[in-house]
Amino acid sequence: MLGCTYGTLFKTTVAGGSYQEGLSINMQGVPPGYLFSEEEIYVELMLRKPGQGELTSPRREADVPIIYSGVNAADTMPGFKNAGYTNGTPLVILIPNVDRHFEHIEQYQLTNRTPRPGHASYASYQKYGSWDDSIGAGFFSGRYTSSIVAAGCIAKRILKDHGIEVVAFVREAAGIRMGDMPVDEIKKKAAAYREVRKHYDPIYLDIFASGKMKSSMRFFEKAAILAELEKRIPDIKKPVYNEQEIREKYGINPKLFCPDAEVADAMYAEILRIMQEGDSSGGLVEVVVTGVPAGMGEPVFNKLDGELGRLMSIGTVKAVEIGVGLKAATLKGSESNDAMRVENGKVVFTSNNAGGITGGLTTGQDIIARVAVKPTPTIAKPQLTIDKVSLENKELAAVTRRDPTIVARMWPVVEAYTSLIILDAYMQHVAYQAMKRKG
Secondary structure (H helix, E strand, C coil): CCCCEECCCCEEEEEECCCCCEEEEEEECCCCCCECCHHHHHHHHCCCCCCCCCCCCCCCCCCCCEEEECECCCCCCCCCCCCCEECCCCEEEEEECCCCCHHHHHHHHHHCCCCCCCCCHHHHHHHHHHHCCCHHHHHHCHHHHHHHHHHHHHHHHHHHHCCCEEEEEEEEECCEECCCCCHHHHHHHHHHHHHHHHHHCHHHHHHHHCCCCCCCCCHHHHHHHHHHHHHHHHHCCCCCCCHHHHHHHHCCCCCCCCCCHHHHHHHHHHHHHHHHCCCCECEEEEEEEECCCCCCECCHHHCHHHHHHHHHHCCCEEEEEECCHHHHHHCCHHHHCCCEEEECCEEEECCCCCCCEECCEECCCCEEEEEEECCCCCCCCCEEEEECCCCEEEEECCCCCCCCECHHHHHHHHHHHHHHHHHHHHHHHHHHHHHCCCC
16 A cells, blocks of 8 residues: 655654454664653553544544554663663564454445445545455545654654644534634643643553553563453443533543633534434644744745645545645735834744735644534435445445544544654754755
8 A cells, every 4th residue: 555654864664454353563764862651652542542422433442552662672781771762773662452343344345346435435436446455445544643643742752852842632523613812821731731640641640650561571572461350341340520620620521622721611512413413523633843943845846835725644544734724816916015124133024814814834833723524424314325336326424433523533644644744844944954064
């Protein structure tokens, strides 16, 4: 399968499927000298995994990663303390599937001849024929986005070491939109959201907080822990949040990351109302990148805003806008232009309608992008479809596990994918600037 690799200097390749043995991530360009752990990768993965409550599919994937290669197995020489650190070779992460029970596979088998409207199942059958991996939608399932989140975790840490931070959040869900909030406040709420989810997540508590899995263990020891976990998955309870305590202490809704807790409550209620009608809803995810230098990016075919357009590669995203986005079509030039001034020897802008990018290059302002997330294609209402083999007309209603909305799980994917794009561009920028002739 082509199309599963992104990047020039920081290159990420993903593989796997919804009901295959799991997923894998191969990253080339990871600098040597970094110490990553399965725990910190899991903290990101738990933000998008299913089985967390009413807003997610009931599938109970653990999403516990295993770092497989790309780090030193031991200290390489006497006097060196580099065991577990990246060594510059490809960093490979595995995410085994542990909730693949036969009754769910059988449900897919019984309905795979009748493609779900809005899903890739018809188009993928046309491409791959009878060999198409259609159980759980295979590689076209949202399951594959766990691989993007794992890779993005690595990219975010590297970027942060260079003063660049990426934060995403739910800006709109089920037609309810959040107002403006300072990005520093959004970052604080994002950090609080991660802490809360860690404290309540049963897998985190069972595997990592308990010390059961350590990075220093060998692969087979880690795999044995997951094999034992697979047997217990059906009996592991969903998180039960003390919402009043969380709201008083952190000011967030722990089930949906919209930084404005009151707006998050309204979003949550409307999503559930639509779900009770047998339907699904969409929304907007916004991502903000701070700390980027001016002049980063390339012209013409590789403009940075064009690269951010690759967020369309996320299966459920139907539009990407930078800065004011579509609203630019309704503005006058005097309203759209970001005026510049010099204050204390530094260039400042009076607005950021361009979203931090002009001519495909960064201006040094925050990069701001939004993605439109479509409603979940799998719904409970009957839908018109066909038998893709016999080409007969059919009707289909969902019998498989589904999300009432995808936007609640999509913000960490957008944050991660943006991090991959920005790190690759930043590495190219640093290399180019280092090669510029002096004087």
